[in-house]
Amino acid sequence: MPTPPSTSVRTVGRTVAAAAIALFVVAGCDTSSSAPSPVPGTTAPRQVTVVGEGKVDGTPDTLTIGLSIAATAPDAIGASNLASSRIAAVTDAIAGQGVDRKDVATTSVTLQPQYGQDGTTIVGYQSSNSVDVKVRRVDTGPQVLGAITTAGGDATRIDSVTYSIEDDSQYVRDARQRAFDDARNRAQQYAQLSGLSLGKVLSISETGSGAPPPTPLPRVDARAAAVPLSPGQQTVGFSVTVVWELT
Structure with missing residues (x-):
């Protein structure tokens, strides 16, 4: 009489069959977007x-000069007025070199107290006006810089000089x-x-x-005669x- 399969053999058979079905289901449901399947009956395009x-x-056609003018006085109003008068003189000098006044733009105005050696006593105030100057005739750049330093004197600080293509x-x-x-x-x-x-x-x-x-x-050194x-x-x-x- 044939010996019936043992319980362990039947269990293994069912496990293998279930695993095969699960593998088939997973493979059939793979919808990864990184590798889309071609439409049935077609091939992926070459x-x-x-x-x-x-x-x-x-060639850059614009020169932008960033500059600051500082002034110190015993009181805040005096420092502010002195800095304003100096920046006005510099603006006039720039305009005298053919730069349109609309191309002179204020970027910052600061007013700060100055302290003595003890670090607490206010001994004066310093005001600083910063402007950007856009020079459209780049060949006149050295002359414009010379006019700035002459009008502003030792209070002038040239912060930046950059070339760019406007359009x-x-x-x-x-x-x-x-x-x-x-x-x-x-x-x-x-x-x-x-x-x-x-x-x-x-x-x-x-x-x-x-x-x-x-x-x-x-x-640029503001004291330079020509740059x-x-x-x-x-x-x-x-x-x-x-x-x-x-x-």
Whole structure:
């Protein structure tokens, strides 16, 4: 008479069958978005992904000078009035160099007490006026700086001198065009090497800073008689990643 299967064998058989069913269910329910399944009856499109670079150099057309004028007096009103009169004289001198007064903008006004050696007794007040001067004729930069230091005297502090491109929109467009053209040329080469042709663009993504930040120059000594300045060149650049379909 045949010996019936033992209870342990039947249990193992049921366990294996249940595991197989569970594995089938998990595999059938995998809907990971990172690898979407193609539509039934179709194949995934052939594609090529390339990165293109585009850069354009431009000459800065604007010089921005950041300066401060300080004044000290025994009382707050005296210090404030003295600083105001000095900054007014500097503004007049700047305008005399052909700079439009609307291009002279106040950035800060401060008034602080000055303490004696004991650290508690107020012995006077210091007032400081800071302005930014936008020079649109960059070749006149040295003359403008000279006028500032002459009018402000030893109370003048040149905080910053930076060059920039005021309207960089055309440089940005040109850099993008060069980046895309570079990507397309690369993609066409890969398509030819693989015996295929470029189809439609599937995606475009861009990285890059576009216009560079203003170029700062070393701090200028207000006592310098003449300061040589050179705008140099600034680069606008983009990197673009493009995916093309291959046909």
